[in-house]
Each structure stands twice: as C-alpha cells, then as structure tokens.
Amino acid sequence: MAKAQNPAPQPAPPGPTANAKKYAWPEKPVVLSTRVKRLDGPDKVSGRARYSFDINRPGMIFGKIVRSPHPHARVTAVDLNEARRAPGVRAALVWKEPGRGPENEVRYQGEPVAAVAADTEEQAIDAARLVRVTYDVLDHVATEAQAMASDASVVFEGGNTRKGATQEAGNLEEGFKQAAHIVEQTYSTHVITHVCMESHGCVCEWEGDKLTAWVSTQGVHASRQQLADGLKIPQANIRCVTQYMGGGFGSKVAVGAEGLICARLAQQATAPVKLFLDRKEEHLDTGNRPSAFAKIRAGVSADGKLTAFDGQSWGTGGAGQPSGFPLPYIYQFPNRRRVHTDVFINAGTQRPMRAPGHPQGCFLTEILMDELADRVRMDPVEFRIKNLPEASPNAAWGDYFMQGARAFGWAKRHPTGDPTPGPIRNGFGVSAHQWGGGGRAGRAHCEITSDGGVVMRAGTQDIGTGTRTIVAMLTAETLGLPVSAVKPEIGDTMYPACGASGGSTTAASISPAIRIAAGKALDQLFEKVAPQLGVTADMLVADAGRIHVKGSASKGMTWKDACKLISTEPISVDGEWEAGLSSTGTSGVQFTEVDVDIETGIVKVKRVLTVQDCGLIVDRLTAESQVYGGIIGSLNFALFEDRILDRVTGQMVNPNMESYLLAGMSDIPKIDVMLVDTPVQRARGVIGIGEPPTVSTASSIANAVRNATGATVRSLPLHPHRILAAIEEQKAGGTQ
Amino acid sequence: MAQKNNDPEKREQINRGRRNFLKTAGVAPLAAGVAGAAIAEAQTGATIVGPGNVPVQLMVNGKRVNLNIEPRMTLLNALRNKADLTGNKRGCDRGVCGACTMIIDGRTAYSCSTLAIEVQGKQIRTVDGLANGATLHPVQQAFCDRDALMCGFCTPGFVMATVALIEKHPNPTPAQVKAGLDGNICRCGTFTRIMEAATSVKGVARG
16 A cells, blocks of 8 residues: 555465365355445444544643644754743643754645643644744745756755656557557646545553553554654553544554654653644645656557557655556556656655555546547447456456446447537546455454353454444354344454555455454354264354254254353454455446536536446445445545645645535435446455545546547646636647 | 735735724734723623633533633534533534534534534534434434445534434435535545435434
C-alpha cells in the first residue's frame, strides 16, 4: 500500500499449505457469501459506539498543535513562555527545534512546530495562539510548473524533481511505424485529500512508563510500533486501542506527528490528553492523493490494435514525497516507453489513498483510449476488448465488458457528441480497473469455553468495511454455528498481531487465520466428543449448532452439550495466514451515463453500473456497500473535490468542507452492482474489495462527458469551467 | 470555486470593507473584552456573561444537564467534552458536514455551530437518547437493516436528520429525502443505502 504499483503481472502464487487444504473453504457455505447485517450497526446508529475521538478519561485535558503558516521557512526561535502562563495550560513543547540548518525548516503550510495542552479545548486553542515562533521565510514552490521551471528556486535538497528509471518494452520506433493514427496529448489529475470524517488523533494516558493510546488508526499494531520508535520505549509498554474509527482511506496507517505529540504532552502534564486535529489541519497535514500528469504519444493500427505508447509523466506528492502511478493502465501496448518524474512542492505530503496510483493511471489511459477508438471509428467497448491482456481469473475484463454492456444497454450509445438539440446532452462512458488486494501475514486466536461460548480475537481493526462482522461470520461458518453465537474481538494490540488495513488486504489476511484457528479449535472439540459417540474424531462434523457423525445427523449432540466436555481450561488455539485460502488480483469494469448542461458546464451522473469480482465473497451485504462507496468516492474525485493551493502564497484556499466540495444526497446516481460470484471466483478464496471499485468511475464519467459533448476534458476535476473551455476549444476546431 | 484576488490594492479595499462590516455588525466590541462588553450592553441592553465559566442548564433527551462552562462553548463540545454525550460527532466544526446534527425544538441544527448557552430552555435531542433501551428507533433500525453506514462516524448526524425528516414526512419521496439530508456528508459513500433506509422507515408518527 505504501507504494503505488501495478499489481499485474503477478508472481505465481504459492501452492496451498497442508492447513489450507485441510481447512479449505466449504463448497456449499451456509454463512459465507450471504447477506449478514453488520454486528456493530446498532452500536453505531445509537451513538453507543465509542470512537477514539469519543474516549473521555478521568482528568483528561486537551492538546493543540501550533503549525507553520508558511509553506517554507526556517524556525529560528520558539518561545513557549507566554503560552505556559495562559489559563488552564498544563504542558507545552517544541516539536520543530529552532536553528539554522535544514533540519530546522518547515516545508509546507501546516507542518507542526510546537504544541500545548490545557484543561479545556478552548483554552488549548487560546494558548496555541500565544506560542511565539520566529520564522525566516524562505522561497517556496506551490505548483508543479513552478517547481519544474528552469529558473525555479531549488527549495529541496537534491533538487525540486527526481527522475525515475525509464520503463521500456518492444521497439517504439517500429510501433509508431505500424500506427495508422497517432494521438499526442497531455492529460492530468489533481490532488485530493482524504477528508476522513473522524479526524486524525488519539487519547494518550500514561501509567508509570506504560502508555495506553486510543488511536484513530487503520493499524493498531503499526501504531504501537511507530509510537515505540518515536518515543523510544519498548513496544511491550504500549497498548493501542481502536474499537471504532471514522474513516482512514489510507491516511491512518501511521500515527503521525500528532500521535507522538499527544503522548509527549500527556507525559509532561501527567494527565490523559486528547488531541484530535481540526478540519484545516486534516487538509494540510494528514496526506493526500498525488497529482498526475502525462504527455503521451500513442499509436493505433488501422484495424484497432494499439501499437505504441511513449509517455513522460510527472506529479507531486508534496514536500519530498513520491507520486508514482501505473501507466499505461491495463491495455496492451506492445511497444512502449515511460519515464516518471517526481516533482516536489511546498505542500503537505502524500499518503496512500484508496487504491494509490490507480485512479490516476486509469484516467490518463482511459481518456486516451476513447480518443484512439474514435480515430479508428470503433466502439469503445469493442476497442478495449481488442487490446486487453490475456484473460485469467484476475484479469477477466473481456467477459465483464460484455456482461456489463448488455445490462447497461450500451448498444444505445450514440457516437461521440450527442446530436440532440438543446442544452442538455447525454452520454455513455466506460472504463476498466484492476487491483491487487490479497492476503499477507495475519493472526487470530480462537477460544471455546465449557459454556459453549466462542471468542475470536484478532489484532486487526475495522476501517468501516465491516471487519468485526466478517470475523464472526468466518468463525460461525467453520464451527457450524449462527453468527450471533460468536463474539469477535478486534481493535486492540492485546490481540494477535495483524497488518494495517491497507491495500484491500484485511479480509484476505485475517480470513485464512480465522478459518485455521477455528478449524483447529473444532478439531480439539471433536477429540473430546468422539469417545462419547464411540467414533473417531475424523468422522465428525459441526453443522447447524450440532456436532454429529458425518452422514448421520441424529448420531451426535448439541454444541452446548459438546462444550460441556471442555474442562475449566478452555480450548485455546492460534491460527495464522497461510497460502491457499486467499488470492490476489481483482478486475472490474464500469459503465456510466451522464447528462451535461453545455451552457453551464454542469455534469449530472445519472447511473453507474459495475461488474466486479473479488474472489470468495464473505459478506455480500457489506461487500456491496464497499462497491457503492468506492463509486461515490470516485464520483467526488471526478466532479467535486480539489485541493487548491494559491500559486502565489502557497496557501490552501479551501481547507474546510464548504469550499472543498464533496457529493451530497442530491448528487448520487443510480448505482447497479454486479458482483461476480462464480465457481472460479469462489475457488480463489478471499481477496478484498475496498479499493478496486474506486479506481475507474472518474474515468468512465469523463468518457461519458466526452461522449455527450463531443469535447474532451483531459484534466480532472470536471469542474464546469473546464467543460465549457473544452466545448469552446472543440467549436474552434478542436485538437482532434 | 473560491475566488482568488491577487491585486493588492483591490484586496485592501475588500479588507476595509470587511472591517467596516464587522464594526457595524457589532462583533468587534463584543470581542474586545470587558470594556467592549460594557459598550455592547449599553448599546443592546443584553446581559453580558463570561468570559469565565458560567452555569448553563440544558434539557437534553428529556433530562436536565447542569454545566459550568465558558459562554463561547458550542453545544456539541459542551455535550461531548463536559457531559460525556459523545454520540453526535464533530466532523468539520463549521456547520457543513452534519455529523453533529441534533434536533432542537423539533428542528435540525448543526450543534457545532450553536452555542450551548443559546439553547437553554429548549428541548435538545441527540442520537444518544433516540433508542429506547435496547430497542432501536425505527430510523436506526432501518439504517441497520439496509447497511446504511460504514465507518459510521457521520451516521449519528444522518440518523438525526432522517428522524426530523420522517417526523415531518412519514413516507418521504426520494426528492424529500434529498432535500432533507443534503446538509449531511458521508465520506465512505453510503448515500445509496441511506436513501433505501430513509424511504423504508415504518411506524414513526408525525412529529
């Protein structure tokens, strides 16, 4: 998740382990792939669910960070005295040491400089204003163009840009010779921020040298490690808890400066401290999706085969951060060359954001694909199918294009440019996407007690996808119990270590661990039951709340009676992720219909249809919810959100939620989700679906706008002024 | 989108205009401390309280809540930080995202942009008081049944906005749902399911 990368081609997956074979997914699941309502729904809708932001501890005080107002400056002095004397103040610290070296520089607006803690939140805000910071203001660059200009001030050590290695295949010259048509254009996408509804932050409480941190994080174990590293204390002295968290989208894999600052304030004040960022701080300093630009020259043969791709790409991940993305995306250009340059600007640094790199690479490629299709007068779907990589279970776009086109009514699409008179023009667009997902290390612990109770513990966390619910479902399926009979426990470093929830890996990492832990625990129970029934353990099955002899439902006992055979020592078994129960690689396609008002430039998305696979579906209900959410997220990327930096001052002009726009209820189209549930997909095991659906909606919207208006907007977001400009350009002769 | 103005002279004119606006609006004297407060009192006849803690009595979910807080404290912060009523959430803190939505005297309000001291004597309903013990309010039940939540942080605000909507329109049309819930934002993208939930709620009497 940390680095944007193209998940295909995949290395050959390792074969299934002995445990994976023994505890293979059932051919006819009872619980899995059904629609189970999320178990913590009632707690969330009633306000009973305590998010990290909601933790109130006895004697708790509030922290506030002082941040640089300058995009680039040297901190030469920090005076905390006045702040320390302010009402209610209990702690104050310097975060950015003053001095004259590069380590004393702040490199973006909002970089932390100092912090205070006070009895009330209002007092902390007052005191933060009294921290006197002296800055030597330095030159800054606020846009990619400024940073790359030949006369730009070099504001980053080693230069404002960093060129990557050239990626090449085939023979470019030969490829362009084969081309009957060549398109040469520049395409781009913008920077957006994560805008988690619950801001970043935590509550920290020390007891002697031991720290408990209630963090809003996508990774409790990762947070513990980072806190330990930053505070230079043993991990064993830290407990991180995240029972509920309000969105992360990739930005909460790290505790960030705010976590370390909170812990230090709590240490200094000898009181629990709550430090949650405000909305402006969220936009400035908790990550973003990098921009992406590409100057592309691409060729297509007269019969519609892609022949050559030559691309120079660049983008910014902010101050000193990379901005990579896959390009070209999915479609096969046999002869290609691509070189990427990271551009550094004085702006908040990027963090992984829902399918990092893919929405950018997808947009840059998919718009190009429609331009190329028009050159050879081919239908966009037919043209895409002609240029796909070889089909496989994790690359099944060809089938999905056909299925989706039928269900969507793609045949009704008119050629580029809606001929209807009047201001409202209608158009269809299409796009495809891929994502890796898949499993990696993850652990779980299953406990069965003599009263029949089942607890499944895993040190994972629920980022909002419904993790708690699938932990219970997977356990229930394995033990032949109803979901309600299992108590899932997650979100705590007291439980077995699991990875951070990033890269759509959570379900695929924990599912095998849970399946194996529950399977082994059940084996132990079978050993106790078998003598009572006069059979051997391998003859038993667990089904519908009973343990009985295979093929003879009456020869057995209830789960409760079976568990009475357990002594005071519960059955207690660990499991961990093993190859063979999860897979990697998903594919999907999306179709979109829009109306565009060519007088105002306003786009209304009418409907989106997606065909999406994700291997073995765990909870169909929450899987569908993730697809809806991904599509709506991408609609925001296409039409609304945009981090706008003033190009003169380097200040973000919309660090809020009223001018950083996001969709509301009235902006939501009709969405049809077609989850692929076939024997082939089920056999692949669990994969994960959080990210794939958010990759390509923006591209299919942009292509639909092109189909409606006949004008190509090559730059996201599709704000009205861009659409009107593209229509004007088209009228003036266009670039086609 | 946000208008930029890089012409310094023009910017100065705008700033002057703003200062005049603030003066005439009476905000500047109020912010100027004790002396200013006295002037404001003379001008408006209003009682001046603060800047320190003052007693504030609220009626929340039918129960009296006695607080001793600064007059500048918002209703949301007062309930979350001083009364441990953490059901409603703080998302944007400036009246846009709707996670803090409460119902005050029958109307939805952004509690992040409402001062606690302003709503004394009014009936305040928060998400914490909506369920009847273990029995969820029909709106809450519909949200669970339709999976109209993911991370769930915006959910309390959506639930309260939906309750207010349903009490006004017991069988809302999609257009009414859009109008009623357009003041709330969900980042996970649960709108499709919220629409299903809001149009499927049964058994709520007109408020």
